[in-house]
Amino acid sequence: MNAYDEYMRGIVTPMREELVQNGFTELTTAENVETTMKTLEGTALVVINSVCGCAAGLARPAVSAALQEAEHKPDHLFTVFAGQDKEATAMMRDYFPEVPPSSPSIAVWKDGALAYFIPREQIEDFEMEQIKDHLAEVLDQVCKK
Numbered sequence: 001m002n003a004y005d006e007y008m009r010g011i012v013t014p015m016r017e018e019l020v021q022n023g024f025t026e027l028t029t030a031e032n033v034e035t036t037m038k039t040l041e042g043t044a045l046v047v048i049n050s051v052c053g054c055a056a057g058l059a060r061p062a063v064s065a066a067l068q069e070a071e072h073k074p075d076h077l078f079t080v081f082a083g084q085d086k087e088a089t090a091m092m093r094d095y096f097p098e099v100p101p102s103s104p105s106i107a108v109w110k111d112g113a114l115a116y117f118i119p120r121e122q123i124e125d126f127e128m129e130q131i132k133d134h135l136a137e138v139l140d141q142v143c144k145k
Contacts, residue, residue: 011051012084015060019047021099024077028092033080037095042075043110043143049081050091050103053068059104064129070136072143074108102110106135108142136141 020026024047027033047063050056069071078087082103093101095114102119109115116138123131 002102003119007015008051008084013054013057014131015051016079016081018060019049019063019077019079022067022077026085027064027078027080027088027092028085030087033088033091033095036078037109040076040112043108044076045050045074045139046107046109047077047079048092048103048105048107048122049079051083052120055120056104058107058126058128058131059123062128062135063106064088065128065132066135069132072141072145074139074142074143077088081123081141108138112143 010135016026025036027036045067047059049060050145067077079090084091089103093099096107096110096117099105099107099114099117100119101121104123105120106118106123107114107116118131118135118138
């Protein structure tokens, strides 16, 4: 492993753990994504994680807070890491080709299709509370049984 890879691992590890500790399953390979998405039933929240400072620093805590606040929660929680797990991220993005690549971003999946998408532009420059409220509202609508 070169110095850059080691440096990036030190930065990325806590960012990965922040979501995993909140119940997210990390999909790190294209095969993981494909197997998961092909057999997925119900609803899922997919976070495309990112190192990108301000937006990613808002997205992760907002997602965790929204999950605590939302009355209706998704059946599954998944994350891929843009720029780190490149093949996994590309494969996940293939499941919603109508949306331009954006990281960080948040996708809500329901019954085999993209139900809602929050791109970086709706995360960056917003307060964490606004992002949390937006996502909690979306989850309550999409995940209602």
